[in-house]
Amino acid sequence: MVQKNKKPPVPRIDAPVLPKRRGRPRAYEPDVALGKALDLFRKDGFAATSLDDLSAATGMNRPSLYGAFGDKRELFIKSYRRYRDDARVAMGDIFRNELPIRKRLERIYAVALDIYLSGESGPRGCFTVMTAASEAVHDPDIRAMVLEGFAELDKAFAVCFRLAQEKGELPASADAAVLAQLASATIHTIAIRARAQVPRKELEAIVNGAINVMIGTAG
Numbered sequence: 001m002v003q004k005n006k007k008p009p010v011p012r013i014d015a016p017v018l019p020k021r022r023g024r025p026r027a028y029e030p031d032v033a034l035g036k037a038l039d040l041f042r043k044d045g046f047a048a049t050s051l052d053d054l055s056a057a058t059g060m061n062r063p064s065l066y067g068a069f070g071d072k073r074e075l076f077i078k079s080y081r082r083y084r085d086d087a088r089v090a091m092g093d094i095f096r097n098e099l100p101i102r103k104r105l106e107r108i109y110a111v112a113l114d115i116y117l118s119g120e121s122g123p124r125g126c127f128t129v130m131t132a133a134s135e136a137v138h139d140p141d142i143r144a145m146v147l148e149g150f151a152e153l154d155k156a157f158a159v160c161f162r163l164a165q166e167k168g169e170l171p172a173s174a175d176a177a178v179l180a181q182l183a184s185a186t187i188h189t190i191a192i193r194a195r196a197q198v199p200r201k202e203l204e205a206i207v208n209g210a211i212n213v214m215i216g217t218a219g
Contacts, residue, residue, distance in 0.1 A: 030068060033058040037069070038079040042124045046076050046135050076135070077142065083127040084149060090115065095156045101164035102211060105183065109207040112187055116194035125195030129188050150184065157183040170215070179214050186210040 036057045040049055051062055051072055058065065069075040094107050117123045124130070128149050136143035157180035164170045189210075190203045 033060060033068065034075075034078060034082055037075055038082050038127075039119075041076055041079050041131060042083070042127050043119065043121060045131050046072075073139075077145070080127060080132050080142070080145060084145075087115065091156075095160065098163065100167075101160065101169045102215065104160055105211050105214075106207070109186070109190065109204075109211075113190060113194065113200060113203055113207075116191050117200060123194045123197055126188070126191035129191045130195050153184045153187065154180045156180075182210070182214055 036059075037054055040053060040057045044053070049072075051065070054072070054075065055061055055065060060068065065075065069078055090111055091108065094104065094111060097104065097107075099107065112126075116125050128146055132142055132146050132149075136146045154177070158176045160183075161170060161174065161176035161179045165172060165174060165176065186207065190206060193203055193206070
């Protein structure tokens with residue numbers, strides 16, 4: 001007896017179709033890797049940080065680093081942008097909070113010191129002042145970012161002083177723009193001294209003296 005060939009079963013129309021896998025899944029988190037690169041640049045600076053250092057810190061090989069972030073300079077710029085974004089988040093609410101001018105300045109500088117004195121291997125200071133400013137000398141793009149950061153800080157302080165004038169805490173004759181520059185200069189000073197491991201109490205004394213001068217000058 002001759003058996004007839006069996007026809008293959010016809011799949012049901014509503015049978016689920018598994019999606020095709022496209023390549024290997026990404027083995028790293030870009031945000032985490034960028035944070036690791038930022039930490040390394042803050043600690044060692046641009047010139048002293050090699051691609052091998054970055055690869056070890058992020059857990060990514062060189063081709064993966066380049067594919068995700070570009071070359072070392074591009075990774076540095078992206079790290080700097082990340083630092084500035086984080087700083088805006090940390091400081092934004094305090095700048096917007098309508099506290100009395102002395103209290104507001106004290107809180108701004110306290111948060112700044114928290115940032116500058118952080119670091120597993122020691123105080124790291126400010127990325128803008130300690131790291132990016134060095135590269136700004138010969139890199140116009142980084143220079144523009146540094147100058148933009150200075151201008152943003154001056155503007156934020158100026159808003160604080162103008163609000164204090166409106167509340168009668170400072171005289172109408174006070175120059176809010178000049179006071180803002182003095183306030184920003186104090187930020188830069190404590191950032192440098194923090195990196196040099198000056199104790200926090202000494203830095204707080206500098207801040208208190210600067211606030212007294214600013215408010216006293218305004219009066």
